[in-house]
Amino acid sequence: MTLNSMPGSSGYLDLYPERKMAYFGNPYVLGLTMVAGIGGLLFGYDTGVISGALLYIKDDFEAVRHSSFLQETIVSMALVGAIIGAASGGWINDAYGRKKATLVADVVFAAGAVVMAAAPDPYVLILGRLLVGLGVGVASVTAPVYIAEASPSEIRGGLVSTNVLMITGGQFLSYLINLAFTEVPGTWRWMLGVSGLPAVIQFSLMLCLPESPRWLFTKNKKDEAVTVLAKIYTLDRLEDEIEHFSAALEEERLKKNNVRYLDVFKSKEIRLAFLAGAGLQAFQQFTGINTVMYYSPTIVQMAGFTSNQLALLLSLVVAAMNAAGTVLGIYLIDHMGRKKLALMSLSGVIASLAILSGAFFAESSSSTGVYGSLAVVGLALYIAFFSPGMGPVPWTVNSEIYPEAFRGICGGMSATVNWISNLIVAQTFLSIADTIGTGSTFAILGGIAVVALVFVAIYVPETKGLTFEEVEKIWKERAWGKSYTRESGEGLLGEGNSSQG
Numbered sequence: 001m002t003l004n005s006m007p008g009s010s011g012y013l014d015l016y017p018e019r020k021m022a023y024f025g026n027p028y029v030l031g032l033t034m035v036a037g038i039g040g041l042l043f044g045y046d047t048g049v050i051s052g053a054l055l056y057i058k059d060d061f062e063a064v065r066h067s068s069f070l071q072e073t074i075v076s077m078a079l080v081g082a083i084i085g086a087a088s089g090g091w092i093n094d095a096y097g098r099k100k101a102t103l104v105a106d107v108v109f110a111a112g113a114v115v116m117a118a119a120p121d122p123y124v125l126i127l128g129r130l131l132v133g134l135g136v137g138v139a140s141v142t143a144p145v146y147i148a149e150a151s152p153s154e155i156r157g158g159l160v161s162t163n164v165l166m167i168t169g170g171q172f173l174s175y176l177i178n179l180a181f182t183e184v185p186g187t188w189r190w191m192l193g194v195s196g197l198p199a200v201i202q203f204s205l206m207l208c209l210p211e212s213p214r215w216l217f218t219k220n221k222k223d224e225a226v227t228v229l230a231k232i233y234t235l236d237r238l239e240d241e242i243e244h245f246s247a248a249l250e251e252e253r254l255k256k257n258n259v260r261y262l263d264v265f266k267s268k269e270i271r272l273a274f275l276a277g278a279g280l281q282a283f284q285q286f287t288g289i290n291t292v293m294y295y296s297p298t299i300v301q302m303a304g305f306t307s308n309q310l311a312l313l314l315s316l317v318v319a320a321m322n323a324a325g326t327v328l329g330i331y332l333i334d335h336m337g338r339k340k341l342a343l344m345s346l347s348g349v350i351a352s353l354a355i356l357s358g359a360f361f362a363e364s365s366s367s368t369g370v371y372g373s374l375a376v377v378g379l380a381l382y383i384a385f386f387s388p389g390m391g392p393v394p395w396t397v398n399s400e401i402y403p404e405a406f407r408g409i410c411g412g413m414s415a416t417v418n419w420i421s422n423l424i425v426a427q428t429f430l431s432i433a434d435t436i437g438t439g440s441t442f443a444i445l446g447g448i449a450v451v452a453l454v455f456v457a458i459y460v461p462e463t464k465g466l467t468f469e470e471v472e473k474i475w476k477e478r479a480w481g482k483s484y485t486r487e488s489g490e491g492l493l494g495e496g497n498s499s500q501g
Helices: 010-015 025-037 036-058 066-094 098-118 122-149 152-181 187-193 196-206 212-220 222-232 235-255 259-265 269-288 289-302 308-333 338-363 370-386 393-400 404-436 438-458 468-480 482-486
Strands: none
Touching: 025 036, 025 122, 025 196, 036 098, 036 122, 036 152, 036 187, 036 196, 036 308, 036 468, 066 098, 066 122, 066 370, 066 404, 098 122, 098 187, 098 196, 122 152, 122 212, 122 393, 152 187, 152 308, 152 393, 212 222, 212 235, 222 235, 222 404, 259 269, 259 289, 269 289, 269 370, 269 393, 269 404, 269 438, 269 468, 289 308, 289 370, 289 404, 308 338, 308 370, 308 393, 338 393, 338 438, 393 404, 393 482, 404 438
16 A cells, blocks of 8 residues: 555645544544643744843843843743753653643643742742743643644644644733733733743643654553544544554554654654754744744834833733734634745845834934834734745644654754744844944844755755654655665665665
């Protein structure tokens, strides 16, 4: 049987289109996605809330007000925690499962929220940021994989992108809460403290949800996995999916039972997959998205709007556009495809960064204020182009391009790349802007976006509608050529795991 006729493959579904599932076709799958996506909400809320809270933290702590380094550290310590959390999250996912990893992330995040709210000085606040980051890091690895492994292939992109919608929704929510607490005593303490509530809600709901069916299969818990699959697929498709899962995972077990981090670099096809996945994650950050989200109120003030409340209000508009763009991305990612969407997104990002850069260059030599308004327009355009494409595409692609044995480890490693890149940008943006000017800083980000466009065009394959096994075949062909694939059959990644590339 060829891969295109294998039960559960996209070719098989082409033969039986009536068995394809629509995005809203199964409330159970959608509910599972939304609960898992609360991890994305935590991610987004933390990203957005600190940008507004920082305006008031500076008012309370004089040391923070006079130190760009302390401001950057308060923002960036959560990223340090996220790097550690993402690096360990892959191992936790593979060893203990997606469900337990989520529960651990919730507990750590909630603890960090309490520490931040009660912080008597900037240094305890930084400790709380570290704890919150640990939780966010584990959640950023777990949620996309959990959703992807419980999703039918034909709607996997849209469902994983729902996690990104939760991220952008969390950012929007954070700006609403920032505005709500601007006149309340304790301002930033409330802003940071309420972030523990979604973690408590997810912990409670997650106790009622099952483990990922693919993870259960890998741990020889077939009966539990079948019970979960029965809630996802209709009866006329269930048997085929079980057969497909069983055959694919049996081949996985024959290859390697214990995958180590170094094994990622020993296999040519896994190296290629990791290059594409980690490259997308790095470029998502180095094209400046979290510079916009962390510092958008500050950027608005740089553009000439000095009021804290007005800066937060304009940033709320930016966050709303980010969430709305992600909704569009959920539709486009399974219709236009991952690669085309990323290329379109990057093209708009390049143009928007050019506008931003030009506006700040002009504003520095003008007293009219018109260029400040142009900078805000540039920010809005940047979000409008980034959010449907380079927002969801890196997370979606990374949830589907690795074989089962490597999915947790590679997902964790690529998320770590994302967080390290995020840290570099967040820790250096204000200092670089102070040194060379905001216009020059955005010009550098625009140059990086051009490199990203070329990278996606060359290294990232289209994975729209493909099963995990069909995606593996792409890397096998890229690594060894189509003739190698024909000679070795239509099987999965196997003997090449220890080959030299």
